[in-house]
Structures are given as structure tokens and as C-alpha cells.
Amino acid sequence: MKKLLAFVxxxxxxxxxxxxxxxxxxxxxxxxxxxxxTGSTSCPSGVPSFSGSQGSQLTVTVFLEGSDPxxxxxxxVKTINSxxxxxxxxxxxxxxxxxxxxxxxxxNNAVQGSCSNAAxxxxxxxxxxxxxxxNNVCSSPCTGLxxxxxxxxxxxxxxxVSYPSNSGCASSVSGSDTCVLxxxxxxxxxxxxxxxxxxxxxxxxxxxxAIPNSLTLFQGGSATTQxxxxxxxxxxxxxxxxxxxxxxxxxxxxxxxxxSSVTLTQGSSSTVILTVSASLSTPTGSYTxxxxxxxxxxxxxxxVAVSVGTFNGVLFYGSGLKGLGNVNVTATxxxxxxxxxxxxxxxxxxxxxxxxxxxSSAGPYxxxxxxxxSFTGKATITFNTNIPSRFVGSKITYTATLFFGxxxxxxxxxxxxSFKVSQ
Amino acid sequence: MSKPTRxxxxxxxxxxxxxxxxxxPAYGYSFNGPIPVVISNGTDFYPTSLQTSSGKLWLAWESSxxxxxxxxxSTYDFPSATWSTSQNLTGGPQNIANQAPxxxxxxxGSITLIWSSNQTGHYNLYYKLFTGSLWTKSIRLTSGxxxxxxxxxxxxxxxxxxxxxxxxTTSASCMLGFCRQIYYKTLNGNDWSxxxxxxxxSAWSIEPGLMVAKNRNIxxxxxxxxxxxxxxxxxxxxxxxxxxxxxxxxxSPSTTTFGDENSEMAVDRxxxxxMLWSRDVxxxxxxxxxxxxxxxxxxxxxxxxxxxxxxxxxxxxxxVDDVDPSIVQAADQRLWLFFSSDPESSGFNIYYFQxxxxxxxxxxxxxxxxxxxxxxxxxxxxxxxxxxxxxxLGDFLExxxxxxxxxxxxxxxxxRATGLFxxxxxxxxxxxxxxxxxxxxxxxITASISPxxxxxVGGTFDDSLQYTFxxxxxxxxxxxxxxxxxxxxx
Numbered sequence: 001m002k003k004l005l006a007f008v009x010x011x012x013x014x015x016x017x018x019x020x021x022x023x024x025x026x027x028x029x030x031x032x033x034x035x036x037x038t039g040s041t042s043c044p045s046g047v048p049s050f051s052g053s054q055g056s057q058l059t060v061t062v063f064l065e066g067s068d069p070x071x072x073x074x075x076x077v078k079t080i081n082s083x084x085x086x087x088x089x090x091x092x093x094x095x096x097x098x099x100x101x102x103x104x105x106x107x108n109n110a111v112q113g114s115c116s117n118a119a120x121x122x123x124x125x126x127x128x129x130x131x132x133x134x135n136n137v138c139s140s141p142c143t144g145l146x147x148x149x150x151x152x153x154x155x156x157x158x159x160x161v162s163y164p165s166n167s168g169c170a171s172s173v174s175g176s177d178t179c180v181l182x183x184x185x186x187x188x189x190x191x192x193x194x195x196x197x198x199x200x201x202x203x204x205x206x207x208x209x210a211i212p213n214s215l216t217l218f219q220g221g222s223a224t225t226q227x228x229x230x231x232x233x234x235x236x237x238x239x240x241x242x243x244x245x246x247x248x249x250x251x252x253x254x255x256x257x258x259x260s261s262v263t264l265t266q267g268s269s270s271t272v273i274l275t276v277s278a279s280l281s282t283p284t285g286s287y288t289x290x291x292x293x294x295x296x297x298x299x300x301x302x303x304v305a306v307s308v309g310t311f312n313g314v315l316f317y318g319s320g321l322k323g324l325g326n327v328n329v330t331a332t333x334x335x336x337x338x339x340x341x342x343x344x345x346x347x348x349x350x351x352x353x354x355x356x357x358x359x360s361s362a363g364p365y366x367x368x369x370x371x372x373x374s375f376t377g378k379a380t381i382t383f384n385t386n387i388p389s390r391f392v393g394s395k396i397t398y399t400a401t402l403f404f405g406x407x408x409x410x411x412x413x414x415x416x417x418s419f420k421v422s423q
Numbered sequence: 424m425s426k427p428t429r430x431x432x433x434x435x436x437x438x439x440x441x442x443x444x445x446x447x448p449a450y451g452y453s454f455n456g457p458i459p460v461v462i463s464n465g466t467d468f469y470p471t472s473l474q475t476s477s478g479k480l481w482l483a484w485e486s487s488x489x490x491x492x493x494x495x496x497s498t499y500d501f502p503s504a505t506w507s508t509s510q511n512l513t514g515g516p517q518n519i520a521n522q523a524p525x526x527x528x529x530x531x532g533s534i535t536l537i538w539s540s541n542q543t544g545h546y547n548l549y550y551k552l553f554t555g556s557l558w559t560k561s562i563r564l565t566s567g568x569x570x571x572x573x574x575x576x577x578x579x580x581x582x583x584x585x586x587x588x589x590x591x592t593t594s595a596s597c598m599l600g601f602c603r604q605i606y607y608k609t610l611n612g613n614d615w616s617x618x619x620x621x622x623x624x625s626a627w628s629i630e631p632g633l634m635v636a637k638n639r640n641i642x643x644x645x646x647x648x649x650x651x652x653x654x655x656x657x658x659x660x661x662x663x664x665x666x667x668x669x670x671x672x673x674x675s676p677s678t679t680t681f682g683d684e685n686s687e688m689a690v691d692r693x694x695x696x697x698m699l700w701s702r703d704v705x706x707x708x709x710x711x712x713x714x715x716x717x718x719x720x721x722x723x724x725x726x727x728x729x730x731x732x733x734x735x736x737x738x739x740x741x742x743v744d745d746v747d748p749s750i751v752q753a754a755d756q757r758l759w760l761f762f763s764s765d766p767e768s769s770g771f772n773i774y775y776f777q778x779x780x781x782x783x784x785x786x787x788x789x790x791x792x793x794x795x796x797x798x799x800x801x802x803x804x805x806x807x808x809x810x811x812x813x814x815x816l817g818d819f820l821e822x823x824x825x826x827x828x829x830x831x832x833x834x835x836x837x838x839r840a841t842g843l844f845x846x847x848x849x850x851x852x853x854x855x856x857x858x859x860x861x862x863x864x865x866x867x868i869t870a871s872i873s874p875x876x877x878x879x880v881g882g883t884f885d886d887s888l889q890y891t892f893x894x895x896x897x898x899x900x901x902x903x904x905x906x907x908x909x910x911x912x913x
Contacts, residue, residue, distance in 0.1 A: 357487035359468040364520040399466045399770040416765035
């Protein structure tokens with residue numbers, strides 16, 4: 001109630017002093033409200049990590065950096081109270097040197113004023129105050145302590161030291177209802193960004209998680225998933241990574257990781273890519289790929305369910321795609337006659353596209369051919385592509401890639417070669 | 424740090440002598456490979472490689488896709504023996520073809536990439552610079568309604584960037600209506616030269632290679648076809664800093680094949696000059712394939728070994744093309760030979776061979792001769808300072824004898840010096856010239872070191888370096904001296 005009164009007084013003062021249209025205007029520079037260690041003289045460059053043993057206390061500060069002038073604030077801070085349980089708040093050393101109309105709520109218990117805002121609750125601290133002078137306490141850029149919070153460390157685990165959001169909160173954070181409000185003596189709401197802190201006090205460890213943890217692929221195909229390796233409990237150090245496939249069968253799927261190790265810092269995560277591949281002779285069925293991370297003497301695994309289905313696409317077979325060894329061109333160009341050896345393992349009428357990409361001393365060469373297959377199983381088709389005359393006297397080396405089906409899936413087989421262009 | 428005692432120095436020398444006695448020469452060369460380096464979608468061509476002063480090996484290549492082709496690069500870190508994730512350096516709009524990249528390192532450490540792109544409808548050369556953390560935007564280097572293709576680049580010891588390429592134009596007067604000639608241009612400081620035509624006969628000349636020899640001559644190689652149907656032969660020309668030599672035919676492939684293409688040259692730590700190329704080989708049954716060949720010269724390119732085939736796989740039913748070689752003396756003392764190949768006829772990827780380390784070698788070089796002032800004016804400016812920098816590029820402790828001569832209206836020994844050089848060490852000797860007893864005229868200053876015991880013939884080509892010219896003139900008006908020295912009469 002006291003806090004509300006303070007704000008109302010400021011607003012009234014503002015109404016007397018300035019046009020109403022400026023009441024909701026934000027200041028010129030956007031500052032930063034952050035969680036910082038005690039004694040800090042600026043906000044940390046990144047999210048600070050805190051730790052501490054169960055049964056001890058932790059004091060953090062709520063700090064303001066680079067703000068427009070301030071005359072008061074109303075800031076909420078939230079933690080998981082089964083880990084960090086707020087015990088007290090302290091305005092000593094605050095930018096607001098003569099706090100008045102102060103509200104202090106801890107765990108929804110009013111130390112001063114009343115805890116009427118719905119953002120209050122277990123694990124939440126609210127501090128609101130204005131300077132008794134009725135003036136701004138600093139000029140832009142305004143940097144300094146807002147208040148301190150002391151927590152009892154009552155459990156083990158992790159929690160953010162963050163700011164709750166509630167529709168009942170006026171906010172300095174543009175476009176949000178984050179319960180962080182910093183304002184000037186005339187009621188102008190300052191624009192601020194916010195930066196949280198994090199706390200962890202479990203034993204140093206890491207986790208390995210595959211996202212997604214199931215993959216479906218077809219014979220001759222491959223699929224990928226992300227593997228996230230995260231620090232918990234303040235773990236830092238290298239984590240080596242391996243992958244394995246079970247059951248082990250002849251021509252079974254293979255797995256590979258984009259990196260064989262990651263190095264974690266406290267609270268950080270790293271992502272590597274797991275690729276699972278099946279050959280055309282891989283037995284269809286279900287497999288499990290396990291990604292195992294090992295750091296020090298600790299190992300954690302993350303299983304990925306893999307389902308290998310029957311290949312129903314189109315393959316090159318035998319000599320694949322071959323053209324004439326020598327293409328004669330005239331001043332208007334010439335034709336390369338291609339013969340494609342195809343194995344259609346799908347339905348009659350399956351559409352295919354053959355893309356030919358090559359290069360030569362006369363520059364790159366590309367061509368595309370599409371058709372619907374009139375056969376299943378193995379057969380050959382022929383088609384022509386134009387060879388511009390500028391390639392005369394050069395040798396074109398090429399790779400042909402094959403695509404099939406309505407979504408033009410790339411076939412696991414490709415074909416390559418070279419041909420000369422003469423006249 | 425305290426100075427080593429004489430006893431310590433003697434002990435070190437004795438140890439080094441013992442080392443010399445027990446090591447065995449690295450030559451002959453052996454090749455390990457092929458080793459895949461870029462496994463992508465199987466459309467990778469035209470690798471080009473560069474050993475940078477930072478120690479990393481750079482590789483760029485053309486990755487061809489339907490409708491467009493892009494230039495990618497990756498770097499190799501020797502300590503971790505890993506390639507970086509490949510990066511697309513072009514990534515431009517669709518339907519743009521980018522062809523045949525080339526890498527070179529400027530004296531300020533920047534890496535330049537030069538390639539060909541058809542974004543104007545014709546293939547022109549473009550370049551961009553990597554300045555340590557960022558790539559600049561693409562800058563167009565040539566323009567016109569012709570096609571500039573297959574560029575190569577190098578930076579000479581004096582810091583000049585050379586780039587050569589083949590230019591294709593249409594003309595009824597040329598063979599089959601197409602002219603194909605080798606062009607080059609240079610970058611000195613911030614100034615690009617004009618496009619300079621190197622070849623001018625009626626033949627087609629394509630796919631240049633560039634190399635700077637130990638004697639600082641620039642070598643250009645290219646494939647030449649004189650009649651349709653083509654059989655390409657490789658020719659070379661050298662530039663001594665002033666003029667180009669006449670074309671010299673380096674290979675004579677079977678006239679029933681397409682011949683030799685994609686020539687690349689490099690000089691190794693021992694001074695051996697290498698040329699690597701791709702040769703069209705007839706497998707019978709009307710089937711041909713490209714194979715890598717090399718030859719080398721131990722005397723700076725005067726005499727060459729017979730062509731030696733490096734790759735062999737491939738059959739009539741499954742020919743394997745090995746094309747677009749690039750060769751580099753790498754920081755691990757090995758030669759790396761990159762190329763594009765389709766070993767299972769299932770797509771072109773980049774592979775490489777490594778030689779055994781070219782180690783140990785004897786090689787001390789005169790790396791710089793500086794003269795200042797280079798105009799002496801009688802009674803006004805009498806003394807010039809000559810600074811000669813000598814570096815031990817080899818692997819041994821060497822006793823170096825340096826002689827500096829002046830040749831001109833009179834010839835004389837300007838100074839001598841000796842020094843003990845450890846591997847990797849550099850020292851600058853300073854001499855002075857006093858014109859009072861010399862005739863007026865232009866003098867060439869030549870700094871030479873005596874060939875080292877065990878130094879290969881090829882390794883001696885950097886034993887000498889000339890400075891042109893130190894000029895001694897009379898003052899036309901002693902009271903004003905010669906205000907514009909270069910215009911003063913000799």
C-alpha cells in the first residue's frame with residue numbers, strides 16, 4: 001500500500017509538472033538491471049553463476065547500469081525456494097540513499113509495506129522505494145546498487161535468479177510485463193534490459209541429451225539428431241563423446257558424431273550432431289544408437305531409437321550414368337547422349353530427376369533431366385543434354401546426382417565421369 | 424639469458440655434426456595416399472592449396488551444383504591434424520557459376536582468393552581478402568565480353584601478387600572460332616597492372632600454373648593445343664623480373680589422346696622443382712581416363728626427369744578420373760598434392776597425397792639486398808650502405824661465407840663476411856660503399872654465399888641475389904647538387 005502510495009504521489013507530481021502525454025514515455029537510453037555478486041561495480045558481461053553449500057547463505061545484489069536518471073524502482077526477484085530461499089533484503093548502499101515509501105516483500109511476507117502484487121509468492125522478493133528527496137538520485141548514465149538479497153541455501157540443485165512476469169506489473173522492459181520497474185522522479189518510466197543470474201550447488205556433473213531421441217531412415221539413407229551436452233552443478237572440463245549401435249548385425253547402421261569431444265564451462269552447453277547412416281544392405285528394423293559422454297570418471301549415455309525402413313526409391317546401378325566419350329559440337333553446340341542404368345525399387349511411374357554438375361577449362365557445366373519411370377527393377381534410359389559450343393576443346397568432368405519421388409529425395413547413389421568436347 | 428660458453432657451443436656443434444652423420448637423405452621421395460579431405464556431395468573440383476605464414480594449410484575448391492557452383496575453403500591445423508568446417512565464400516545468387524579458385528598470401532599476411540565468376544553473363548575474375556578475421560566483399564578484377572577462367576596466383580618474394588588465367592574470346596580468325604590465350608596481371612602495393620597477354624600464337628593456351636623459383640624467377644606453365652582435335656602439351660615460360668623467356672615444351676603426350684592439362688608447379692625445401700599435371704590416358708575400348716603425372720628437376724628447371732605416373736586405379740568398365748592437381752610445400756616439411764577424383768565413379772571429391780618429409784636439407788639463402796642511397800653524387804653524397812640479409816632455411820648449423828661484389832664501369836669486391844647460422848636464423852650484414860675511388864656509372868650489387876657442403880644444386884639458386892642499380896654520378900651543379908638525382912647525367 002505504501003509502495004502504491006509512493007507511485008501515486010510521483011504520478012501526481014508529474015501531472016502537475018508535465019503534460020500527460022509524457023507519462024508513459026520511456027527515457028532516452030536503455031540501461032541494464034542485472035543480478036551481480038556483492039561488491040560489484042558493474043553488471044557482469046554474461047549470466048553470473050553462483051554456488052554454495054546447503055546450509056550456508058548467499059547474498060547477491062540487484063544492480064543498475066547505464067540507466068536514465070532514477071527517482072525510484074519496484075523490482076521483483078524470483079528463485080526456486082527449495083534451493084535458494086530468500087531470507088532478507090537490504091537497501092544499504094543503494095542508489096536510493098534515502099528510501100521512503102519502501103515496500104519489502106520476502107516469500108510473500110511483508111517486511112515493510114504490503115505484498116499486494118500478484119507476482120509475489122514463495123521464492124519471490126519485491127523491493128520498491130523512492131528517494132525521500134523527491135529528486136532523481138543520479139544523472140544519466142546512472143549506475144549503482146539497487147538492493148541486496150540474502151538467501152538461505154536450503155537444498156541442492158539449480159535455479160535461476162530471475163525476474164517474474166505478471167500482468168499486474170508495470171515494466172521498464174519494453175513490450176513485456178517483467179516485474180522490473182525503474183522510474184524517474186517525474187514518473188517517467190525508464191527503459192531497461194534485464195540480466196538474470198544462475199545458481200547451482202549439486203555435485204559437478206554433466207548431462208547428455210539427444211533431441212530428438214528417435215530417428216527414421218531408409219536403406220541407403222541417413223538422418224541426424226542433435227546431442228546436447230550440458231554442465232550441471234558447476235561442472236567444467238572436457239567431455240569425450242562416442243556413439244555405438246545395438247544390436248550389432250552384419251551391414252548394420254553406422255553412427256558418427258560431428259565432434260569427438262566438447263569442453264564445458266560452468267552452466268554451459270555444447271551441441272554435436274549425431275549422424276546415423278544405413279546402407280542399401282542394412283537389414284530393416286529397429287536399432288538403438290547410444291551416445292556416451294565421459295568426463296573424468298563419470299559417463300552418461302543418451303539412447304536414440306533408430307528405425308530403418310525399406311528403400312523404395314531409385315538407384316544407379318552398374319556403370320551408372322555414362323555419356324559419349326567424345327561429343328562433337330558445331331558452332332551452335334552439340335548433344336551429349338546419356339545412358340542411365342537405373343534400378344527402380346519403388347512404384348511404376350515414379351518420377352526422377354538426374355542433375356549433372358561438372359566443370360572444365362571452359363567453365364562449369366550443368367544440366368538437368370526429369371522423367372517418370374515406366375519400369376520397376378533394373379532398366380536403362382537414354383536422354384540428351386545440350387553442350388554449348390564454347391566447351392569445344394575442353395574435357396568436362398561431371399557428377400550426376402539422382403532424385404526420386406514426389407519430394408525428390410536424393411538417391412544414395414551418384415555417378416561420375418568425364419567426356420571430351422571436339423569439333 | 425646468459426651467453427653460452429665456448430665449451431657449450433663446441434658441444435652443440437659436435438652434437439650437430441653427430442646428427443649430420445647419422446641422418447639419412449630424404450630422397451627419394453615416397454608418396455602416401457590418396458587420402459580423402461573433403462567428402463561432400465561428390466561435386467568438388469579444382470582444389471588449390473596455400474601454406475600460410477601462420478602455419479595453417481589452406482585449401483579452396485569449386486563445388487559444382489546444378490545451376491550454380493560455389494567456392495569453398497577449409498584450413499588444416501597441423502598440431503591437431505584436423506580440417507576446419509568448410510565455408511562457402513561465394514554463396515551468391517542462384518544460377519551463378521564460380522570456377523577454379525586460387526589462393527595466395529600477401530606480405531602483410533592477408534590471404535587473397537581469386538576466382539572466376541559469370542555473374543555479369545561472362546566469366547570475369549574476382550578477388551576477396553581475408554584480413555585475419557573477416558573476408559572482404561568480392562571485388563571485380565577483370566571485365567569484358569570474354570571469359571576469364573582457370574586463374575592461378577602467387578606472391579613473389581618482393582611482395583608482388585601475380586595472377587594468371589586463360590581468356591576465351593570468340594573470333595572467326597581463331598581455331599574453331601574461339602581464341603584461348605594466357606593473360607596475367609600483377610598487384611604492386613595498391614596498384615593493379617593492366618591485363619597482359621602472355622601467349623599470342625594461333626594455338627589454344629589454357630589452364631596456367633604459376634610458381635616462383637628459388638632464384639626468384641616466375642614460372643608460368645600452361646596447356647597448349649595447336650590443332651583440332653586437341654592434344655594438349657604443357658609449355659613453360661619464365662620471367663626474370665624483366666622479360667619472359669620463349670615457350671619451352673615440357674611434355675609430349677600421345678597424340679591419340681587429349682593430352683596434358685592442369686599443370687601445377689612447386690619448389691620444395693631441397694630446391695627440387697616439381698610439376699604435377701593430369702594426363703588423358705587411353706584404357707582401350709574407346710575409354711579414356713585422367714591420371715596424375717609428375718616430373719621434377721633438381722637443377723632449377725634446366726633438366727627434367729621423365730614423366731612418372733602417380734595414380735593408377737581405373738578400368739574400361741569403371742574409369743577413374745584424377746584431375747585438377749595442386750601441389751604445395753607444407754609446414755610439416757612434406758609436399759601435399761591435392762586433386763579431384765571419382766574413385767568409384769560415384770562423384771568427385773578432393774583427395775591428397777603426402778610425400779615423406781623433405782628433411783633434412785642444407786639451404787642458406789640471400790633473402791634481401793638493400794642499398795641506400797642508391798645514387799651517389801660526387802662531392803655531395805659519397806657513401807652508400809649495403810645491407811645483405813642471409814637466412815638459414817635448412818635444418819643444419821651452417822658456416823656461411825658471404826661475398827658482396829659490385830660490377831659496372833669497374834668491378835670489385837665490396838665486402839666479405841662469415842657467420843655461423845643455426846636452422847631458422849636470419850642475420851643482416853652491413854657494408855659501405857665510398858664513391859671517391861670509383862668510376863661514374865651504374866653498378867650491380869651481387870651478394871653471394873658459397874655453396875654449402877651437402878647443399879643440392881636446386882638449393883643453390885637462392886645463394887645469390889642482385890641489386891640493380893647503385894648509380895654514381897657527377898654533380899651538374901655542385902652548389903645545388905643534383906636536385907632530381909634520377910635525371911642526373913652519368
